[in-house]
Amino acid sequence: MTIPNLSSFGFDEDHQAVFDLAYRYAQDNLYSLCEKMDNEEWFPDKEFRSMADAGLLGVTVPTEFGGGGLDVLYQCFVCEALAYWNHTLAASVLASDNLCVDNLVRNGSGMQKEQYFPKFCDGSYIGALGMTEPGAGSDALGSMSTTANRVGDEYILNGRKLFITNGPVADVLLVYAKTDREKNKHGISAFIVEKGFEGFSVAQKLDKMGWRGSPTGELVFDDCRVPVGNLVGEENRGNIIMMSGLDVERVIGAFYALGITQRALDLSLDYARDRKQFGVSIGNFQMVQALLADMYTDLETMRALTYQLGREIQNISRGEGGRGVVHKRSAAAVLHAGRASMRVLDSAVQIHGGMGFMRESEVNRLYRSGKVLEIGAGTNQVRQLIVANELLRESI
Numbered sequence: 578m579t580i581p582n583l584s585s586f587g588f589d590e591d592h593q594a595v596f597d598l599a600y601r602y603a604q605d606n607l608y609s610l611c612e613k614m615d616n617e618e619w620f621p622d623k624e625f626r627s628m629a630d631a632g633l634l635g636v637t638v639p640t641e642f643g644g645g646g647l648d649v650l651y652q653c654f655v656c657e658a659l660a661y662w663n664h665t666l667a668a669s670v671l672a673s674d675n676l677c678v679d680n681l682v683r684n685g686s687g688m689q690k691e692q693y694f695p696k697f698c699d700g701s702y703i704g705a706l707g708m709t710e711p712g713a714g715s716d717a718l719g720s721m722s723t724t725a726n727r728v729g730d731e732y733i734l735n736g737r738k739l740f741i742t743n744g745p746v747a748d749v750l751l752v753y754a755k756t757d758r759e760k761n762k763h764g765i766s767a768f769i770v771e772k773g774f775e776g777f778s779v780a781q782k783l784d785k786m787g788w789r790g791s792p793t794g795e796l797v798f799d800d801c802r803v804p805v806g807n808l809v810g811e812e813n814r815g816n817i818i819m820m821s822g823l824d825v826e827r828v829i830g831a832f833y834a835l836g837i838t839q840r841a842l843d844l845s846l847d848y849a850r851d852r853k854q855f856g857v858s859i860g861n862f863q864m865v866q867a868l869l870a871d872m873y874t875d876l877e878t879m880r881a882l883t884y885q886l887g888r889e890i891q892n893i894s895r896g897e898g899g900r901g902v903v904h905k906r907s908a909a910a911v912l913h914a915g916r917a918s919m920r921v922l923d924s925a926v927q928i929h930g931g932m933g934f935m936r937e938s939e940v941n942r943l944y945r946s947g948k949v950l951e952i953g954a955g956t957n958q959v960r961q962l963i964v965a966n967e968l969l970r971e972s973i
């Protein structure tokens with residue numbers, strides 16, 4: 578069990594206090610849920626909403642709406658701490674509190690904040706973000722086919738969204754759709770959709786290899802009627818909201834990866850001390866020690882870059898991101914974090930031997946979930962494209 582000393586990375590005691598609060602809360606209340614979530618694909622709805630009582634929902638929402646009033650760096654630390662003890666629930670928290678709510682903190686109107694934030698902060702609402710579609714994954718903007726046509730005081734949405742975290746349980750969703758198909762990626766807008774809106778439905782909950790207690794779904798918009806007041810930002814400016822949101826998501830995703838990776842190292846150290854073969858603990862064998870040393874080195878290089886990016890996106894302003902230095906560096910941080918994390922998870926299973934291959938072992942759960950760190954919020958290849966494109970642009 579390892580709690581990072583944040584002061585040694587230049588963070589202050591408030592950051593440590595928030596990390597510690599989330600860490601203790603997750604240890605006491607969320608860790609015990611992991612097994613059932615994985616075995617039964619169970620989403621602990623009540624336990625999710627109860628996190629509001631500990632101040633762990635609406636972290637970046639201004640205090641006037643019932644939120645924590647903190648910047649996104651604090652949310653990153655909350656995410657890391659939650660991921661250590663229950664990475665699956667942490668994924669759902671991230672999708673709601675960052676992908677949906679924090680995006681509205683930066684882009685929502687005063688009316689939207691008043692209407693939705695208090696209920697996100699008290700746990701009445703769970704959020705989700707709907708960007709990906711069956712035909713639009715890596716090319717989320719260009720290939721998007723969900724449309725929104727304005728008719729009087731409403732937008733009528735038609736299309737499907739796929740792989741949406743919290744989709745089956747969300748009360749409120751931030752959804753992207755094309756308002757002007759001719760303008761392609763410059764004709765996208767963002768909308769707040771409530772699950773009770775006419776024409777919205779969940780087509781299916783998807784069966785996954787990891788993150789099994791965090792429900793992922795396919796959503797259908799069939800003449801879904803959305804009031805014009807639920808347009809987020811300006812019409813046809815959704816690409817900016819989406820791209821700057823993705824930069825933040827990538828950094829917070831790297832913090833999330835830290836939580837999982839630290840847990841895998843700690844479990845492996847315990848196992849290396851406890852498990853005996855040839856009459857001694859396997860931690861005595863230098864080949865096992867080499868694995869542990871490499872795991873630690875991967876973890877700490879992830880941590881250094883991730884914490885640095887946490888600083889850099891701390892006060893990212895509205896519309897910033899999606900291009901330039903922060904775009905390049907957030908993609909590089911999550912590219913490294915995803916790969917390093919998968920190396921550590923692989924070694925963790927190796928150290929656990931046959932037990933690591935058993936679905937019931939904690940390390941196996943981490944390993945199965947870890948792969949998504951190289952896919953979600955842009956795959957490794959998309960991250961590489963971003964980094965290379967920005968580097969080449971800079972050097973002109």
Ligand SMILES: Cc1cc2nc3c(=O)[nH]c(=O)nc-3n(C[C@H](O)[C@H](O)[C@H](O)COP(=O)(O)OP(=O)(O)OC[C@H]3O[C@@H](n4cnc5c(N)ncnc54)[C@H](O)[C@@H]3O)c2cc1C
Pocket residue numbers: 672705706707708709713714715716739740741742743785788793949952953954955956957958959962
């Ligand atoms: C568990 C889970 C949860 C998710 N949650 C959400 C969510 O909450 N909201 C949401 O909107 N989305 C979500 N996603 C979707 C996720 O963002 C996409 O899966 C991801 O962007 C990749 O898209 P795709 O799956 O369609 O893969 P594809 O785009 O079809 O890619 C397939 C392969 O082709 C490669 N490839 C594609 N284009 C290029 C290129 N130009 N150059 C080189 N290689 C390329 C990719 O790297 C990948 O290896 C989630 C996904 C998963 C698995």
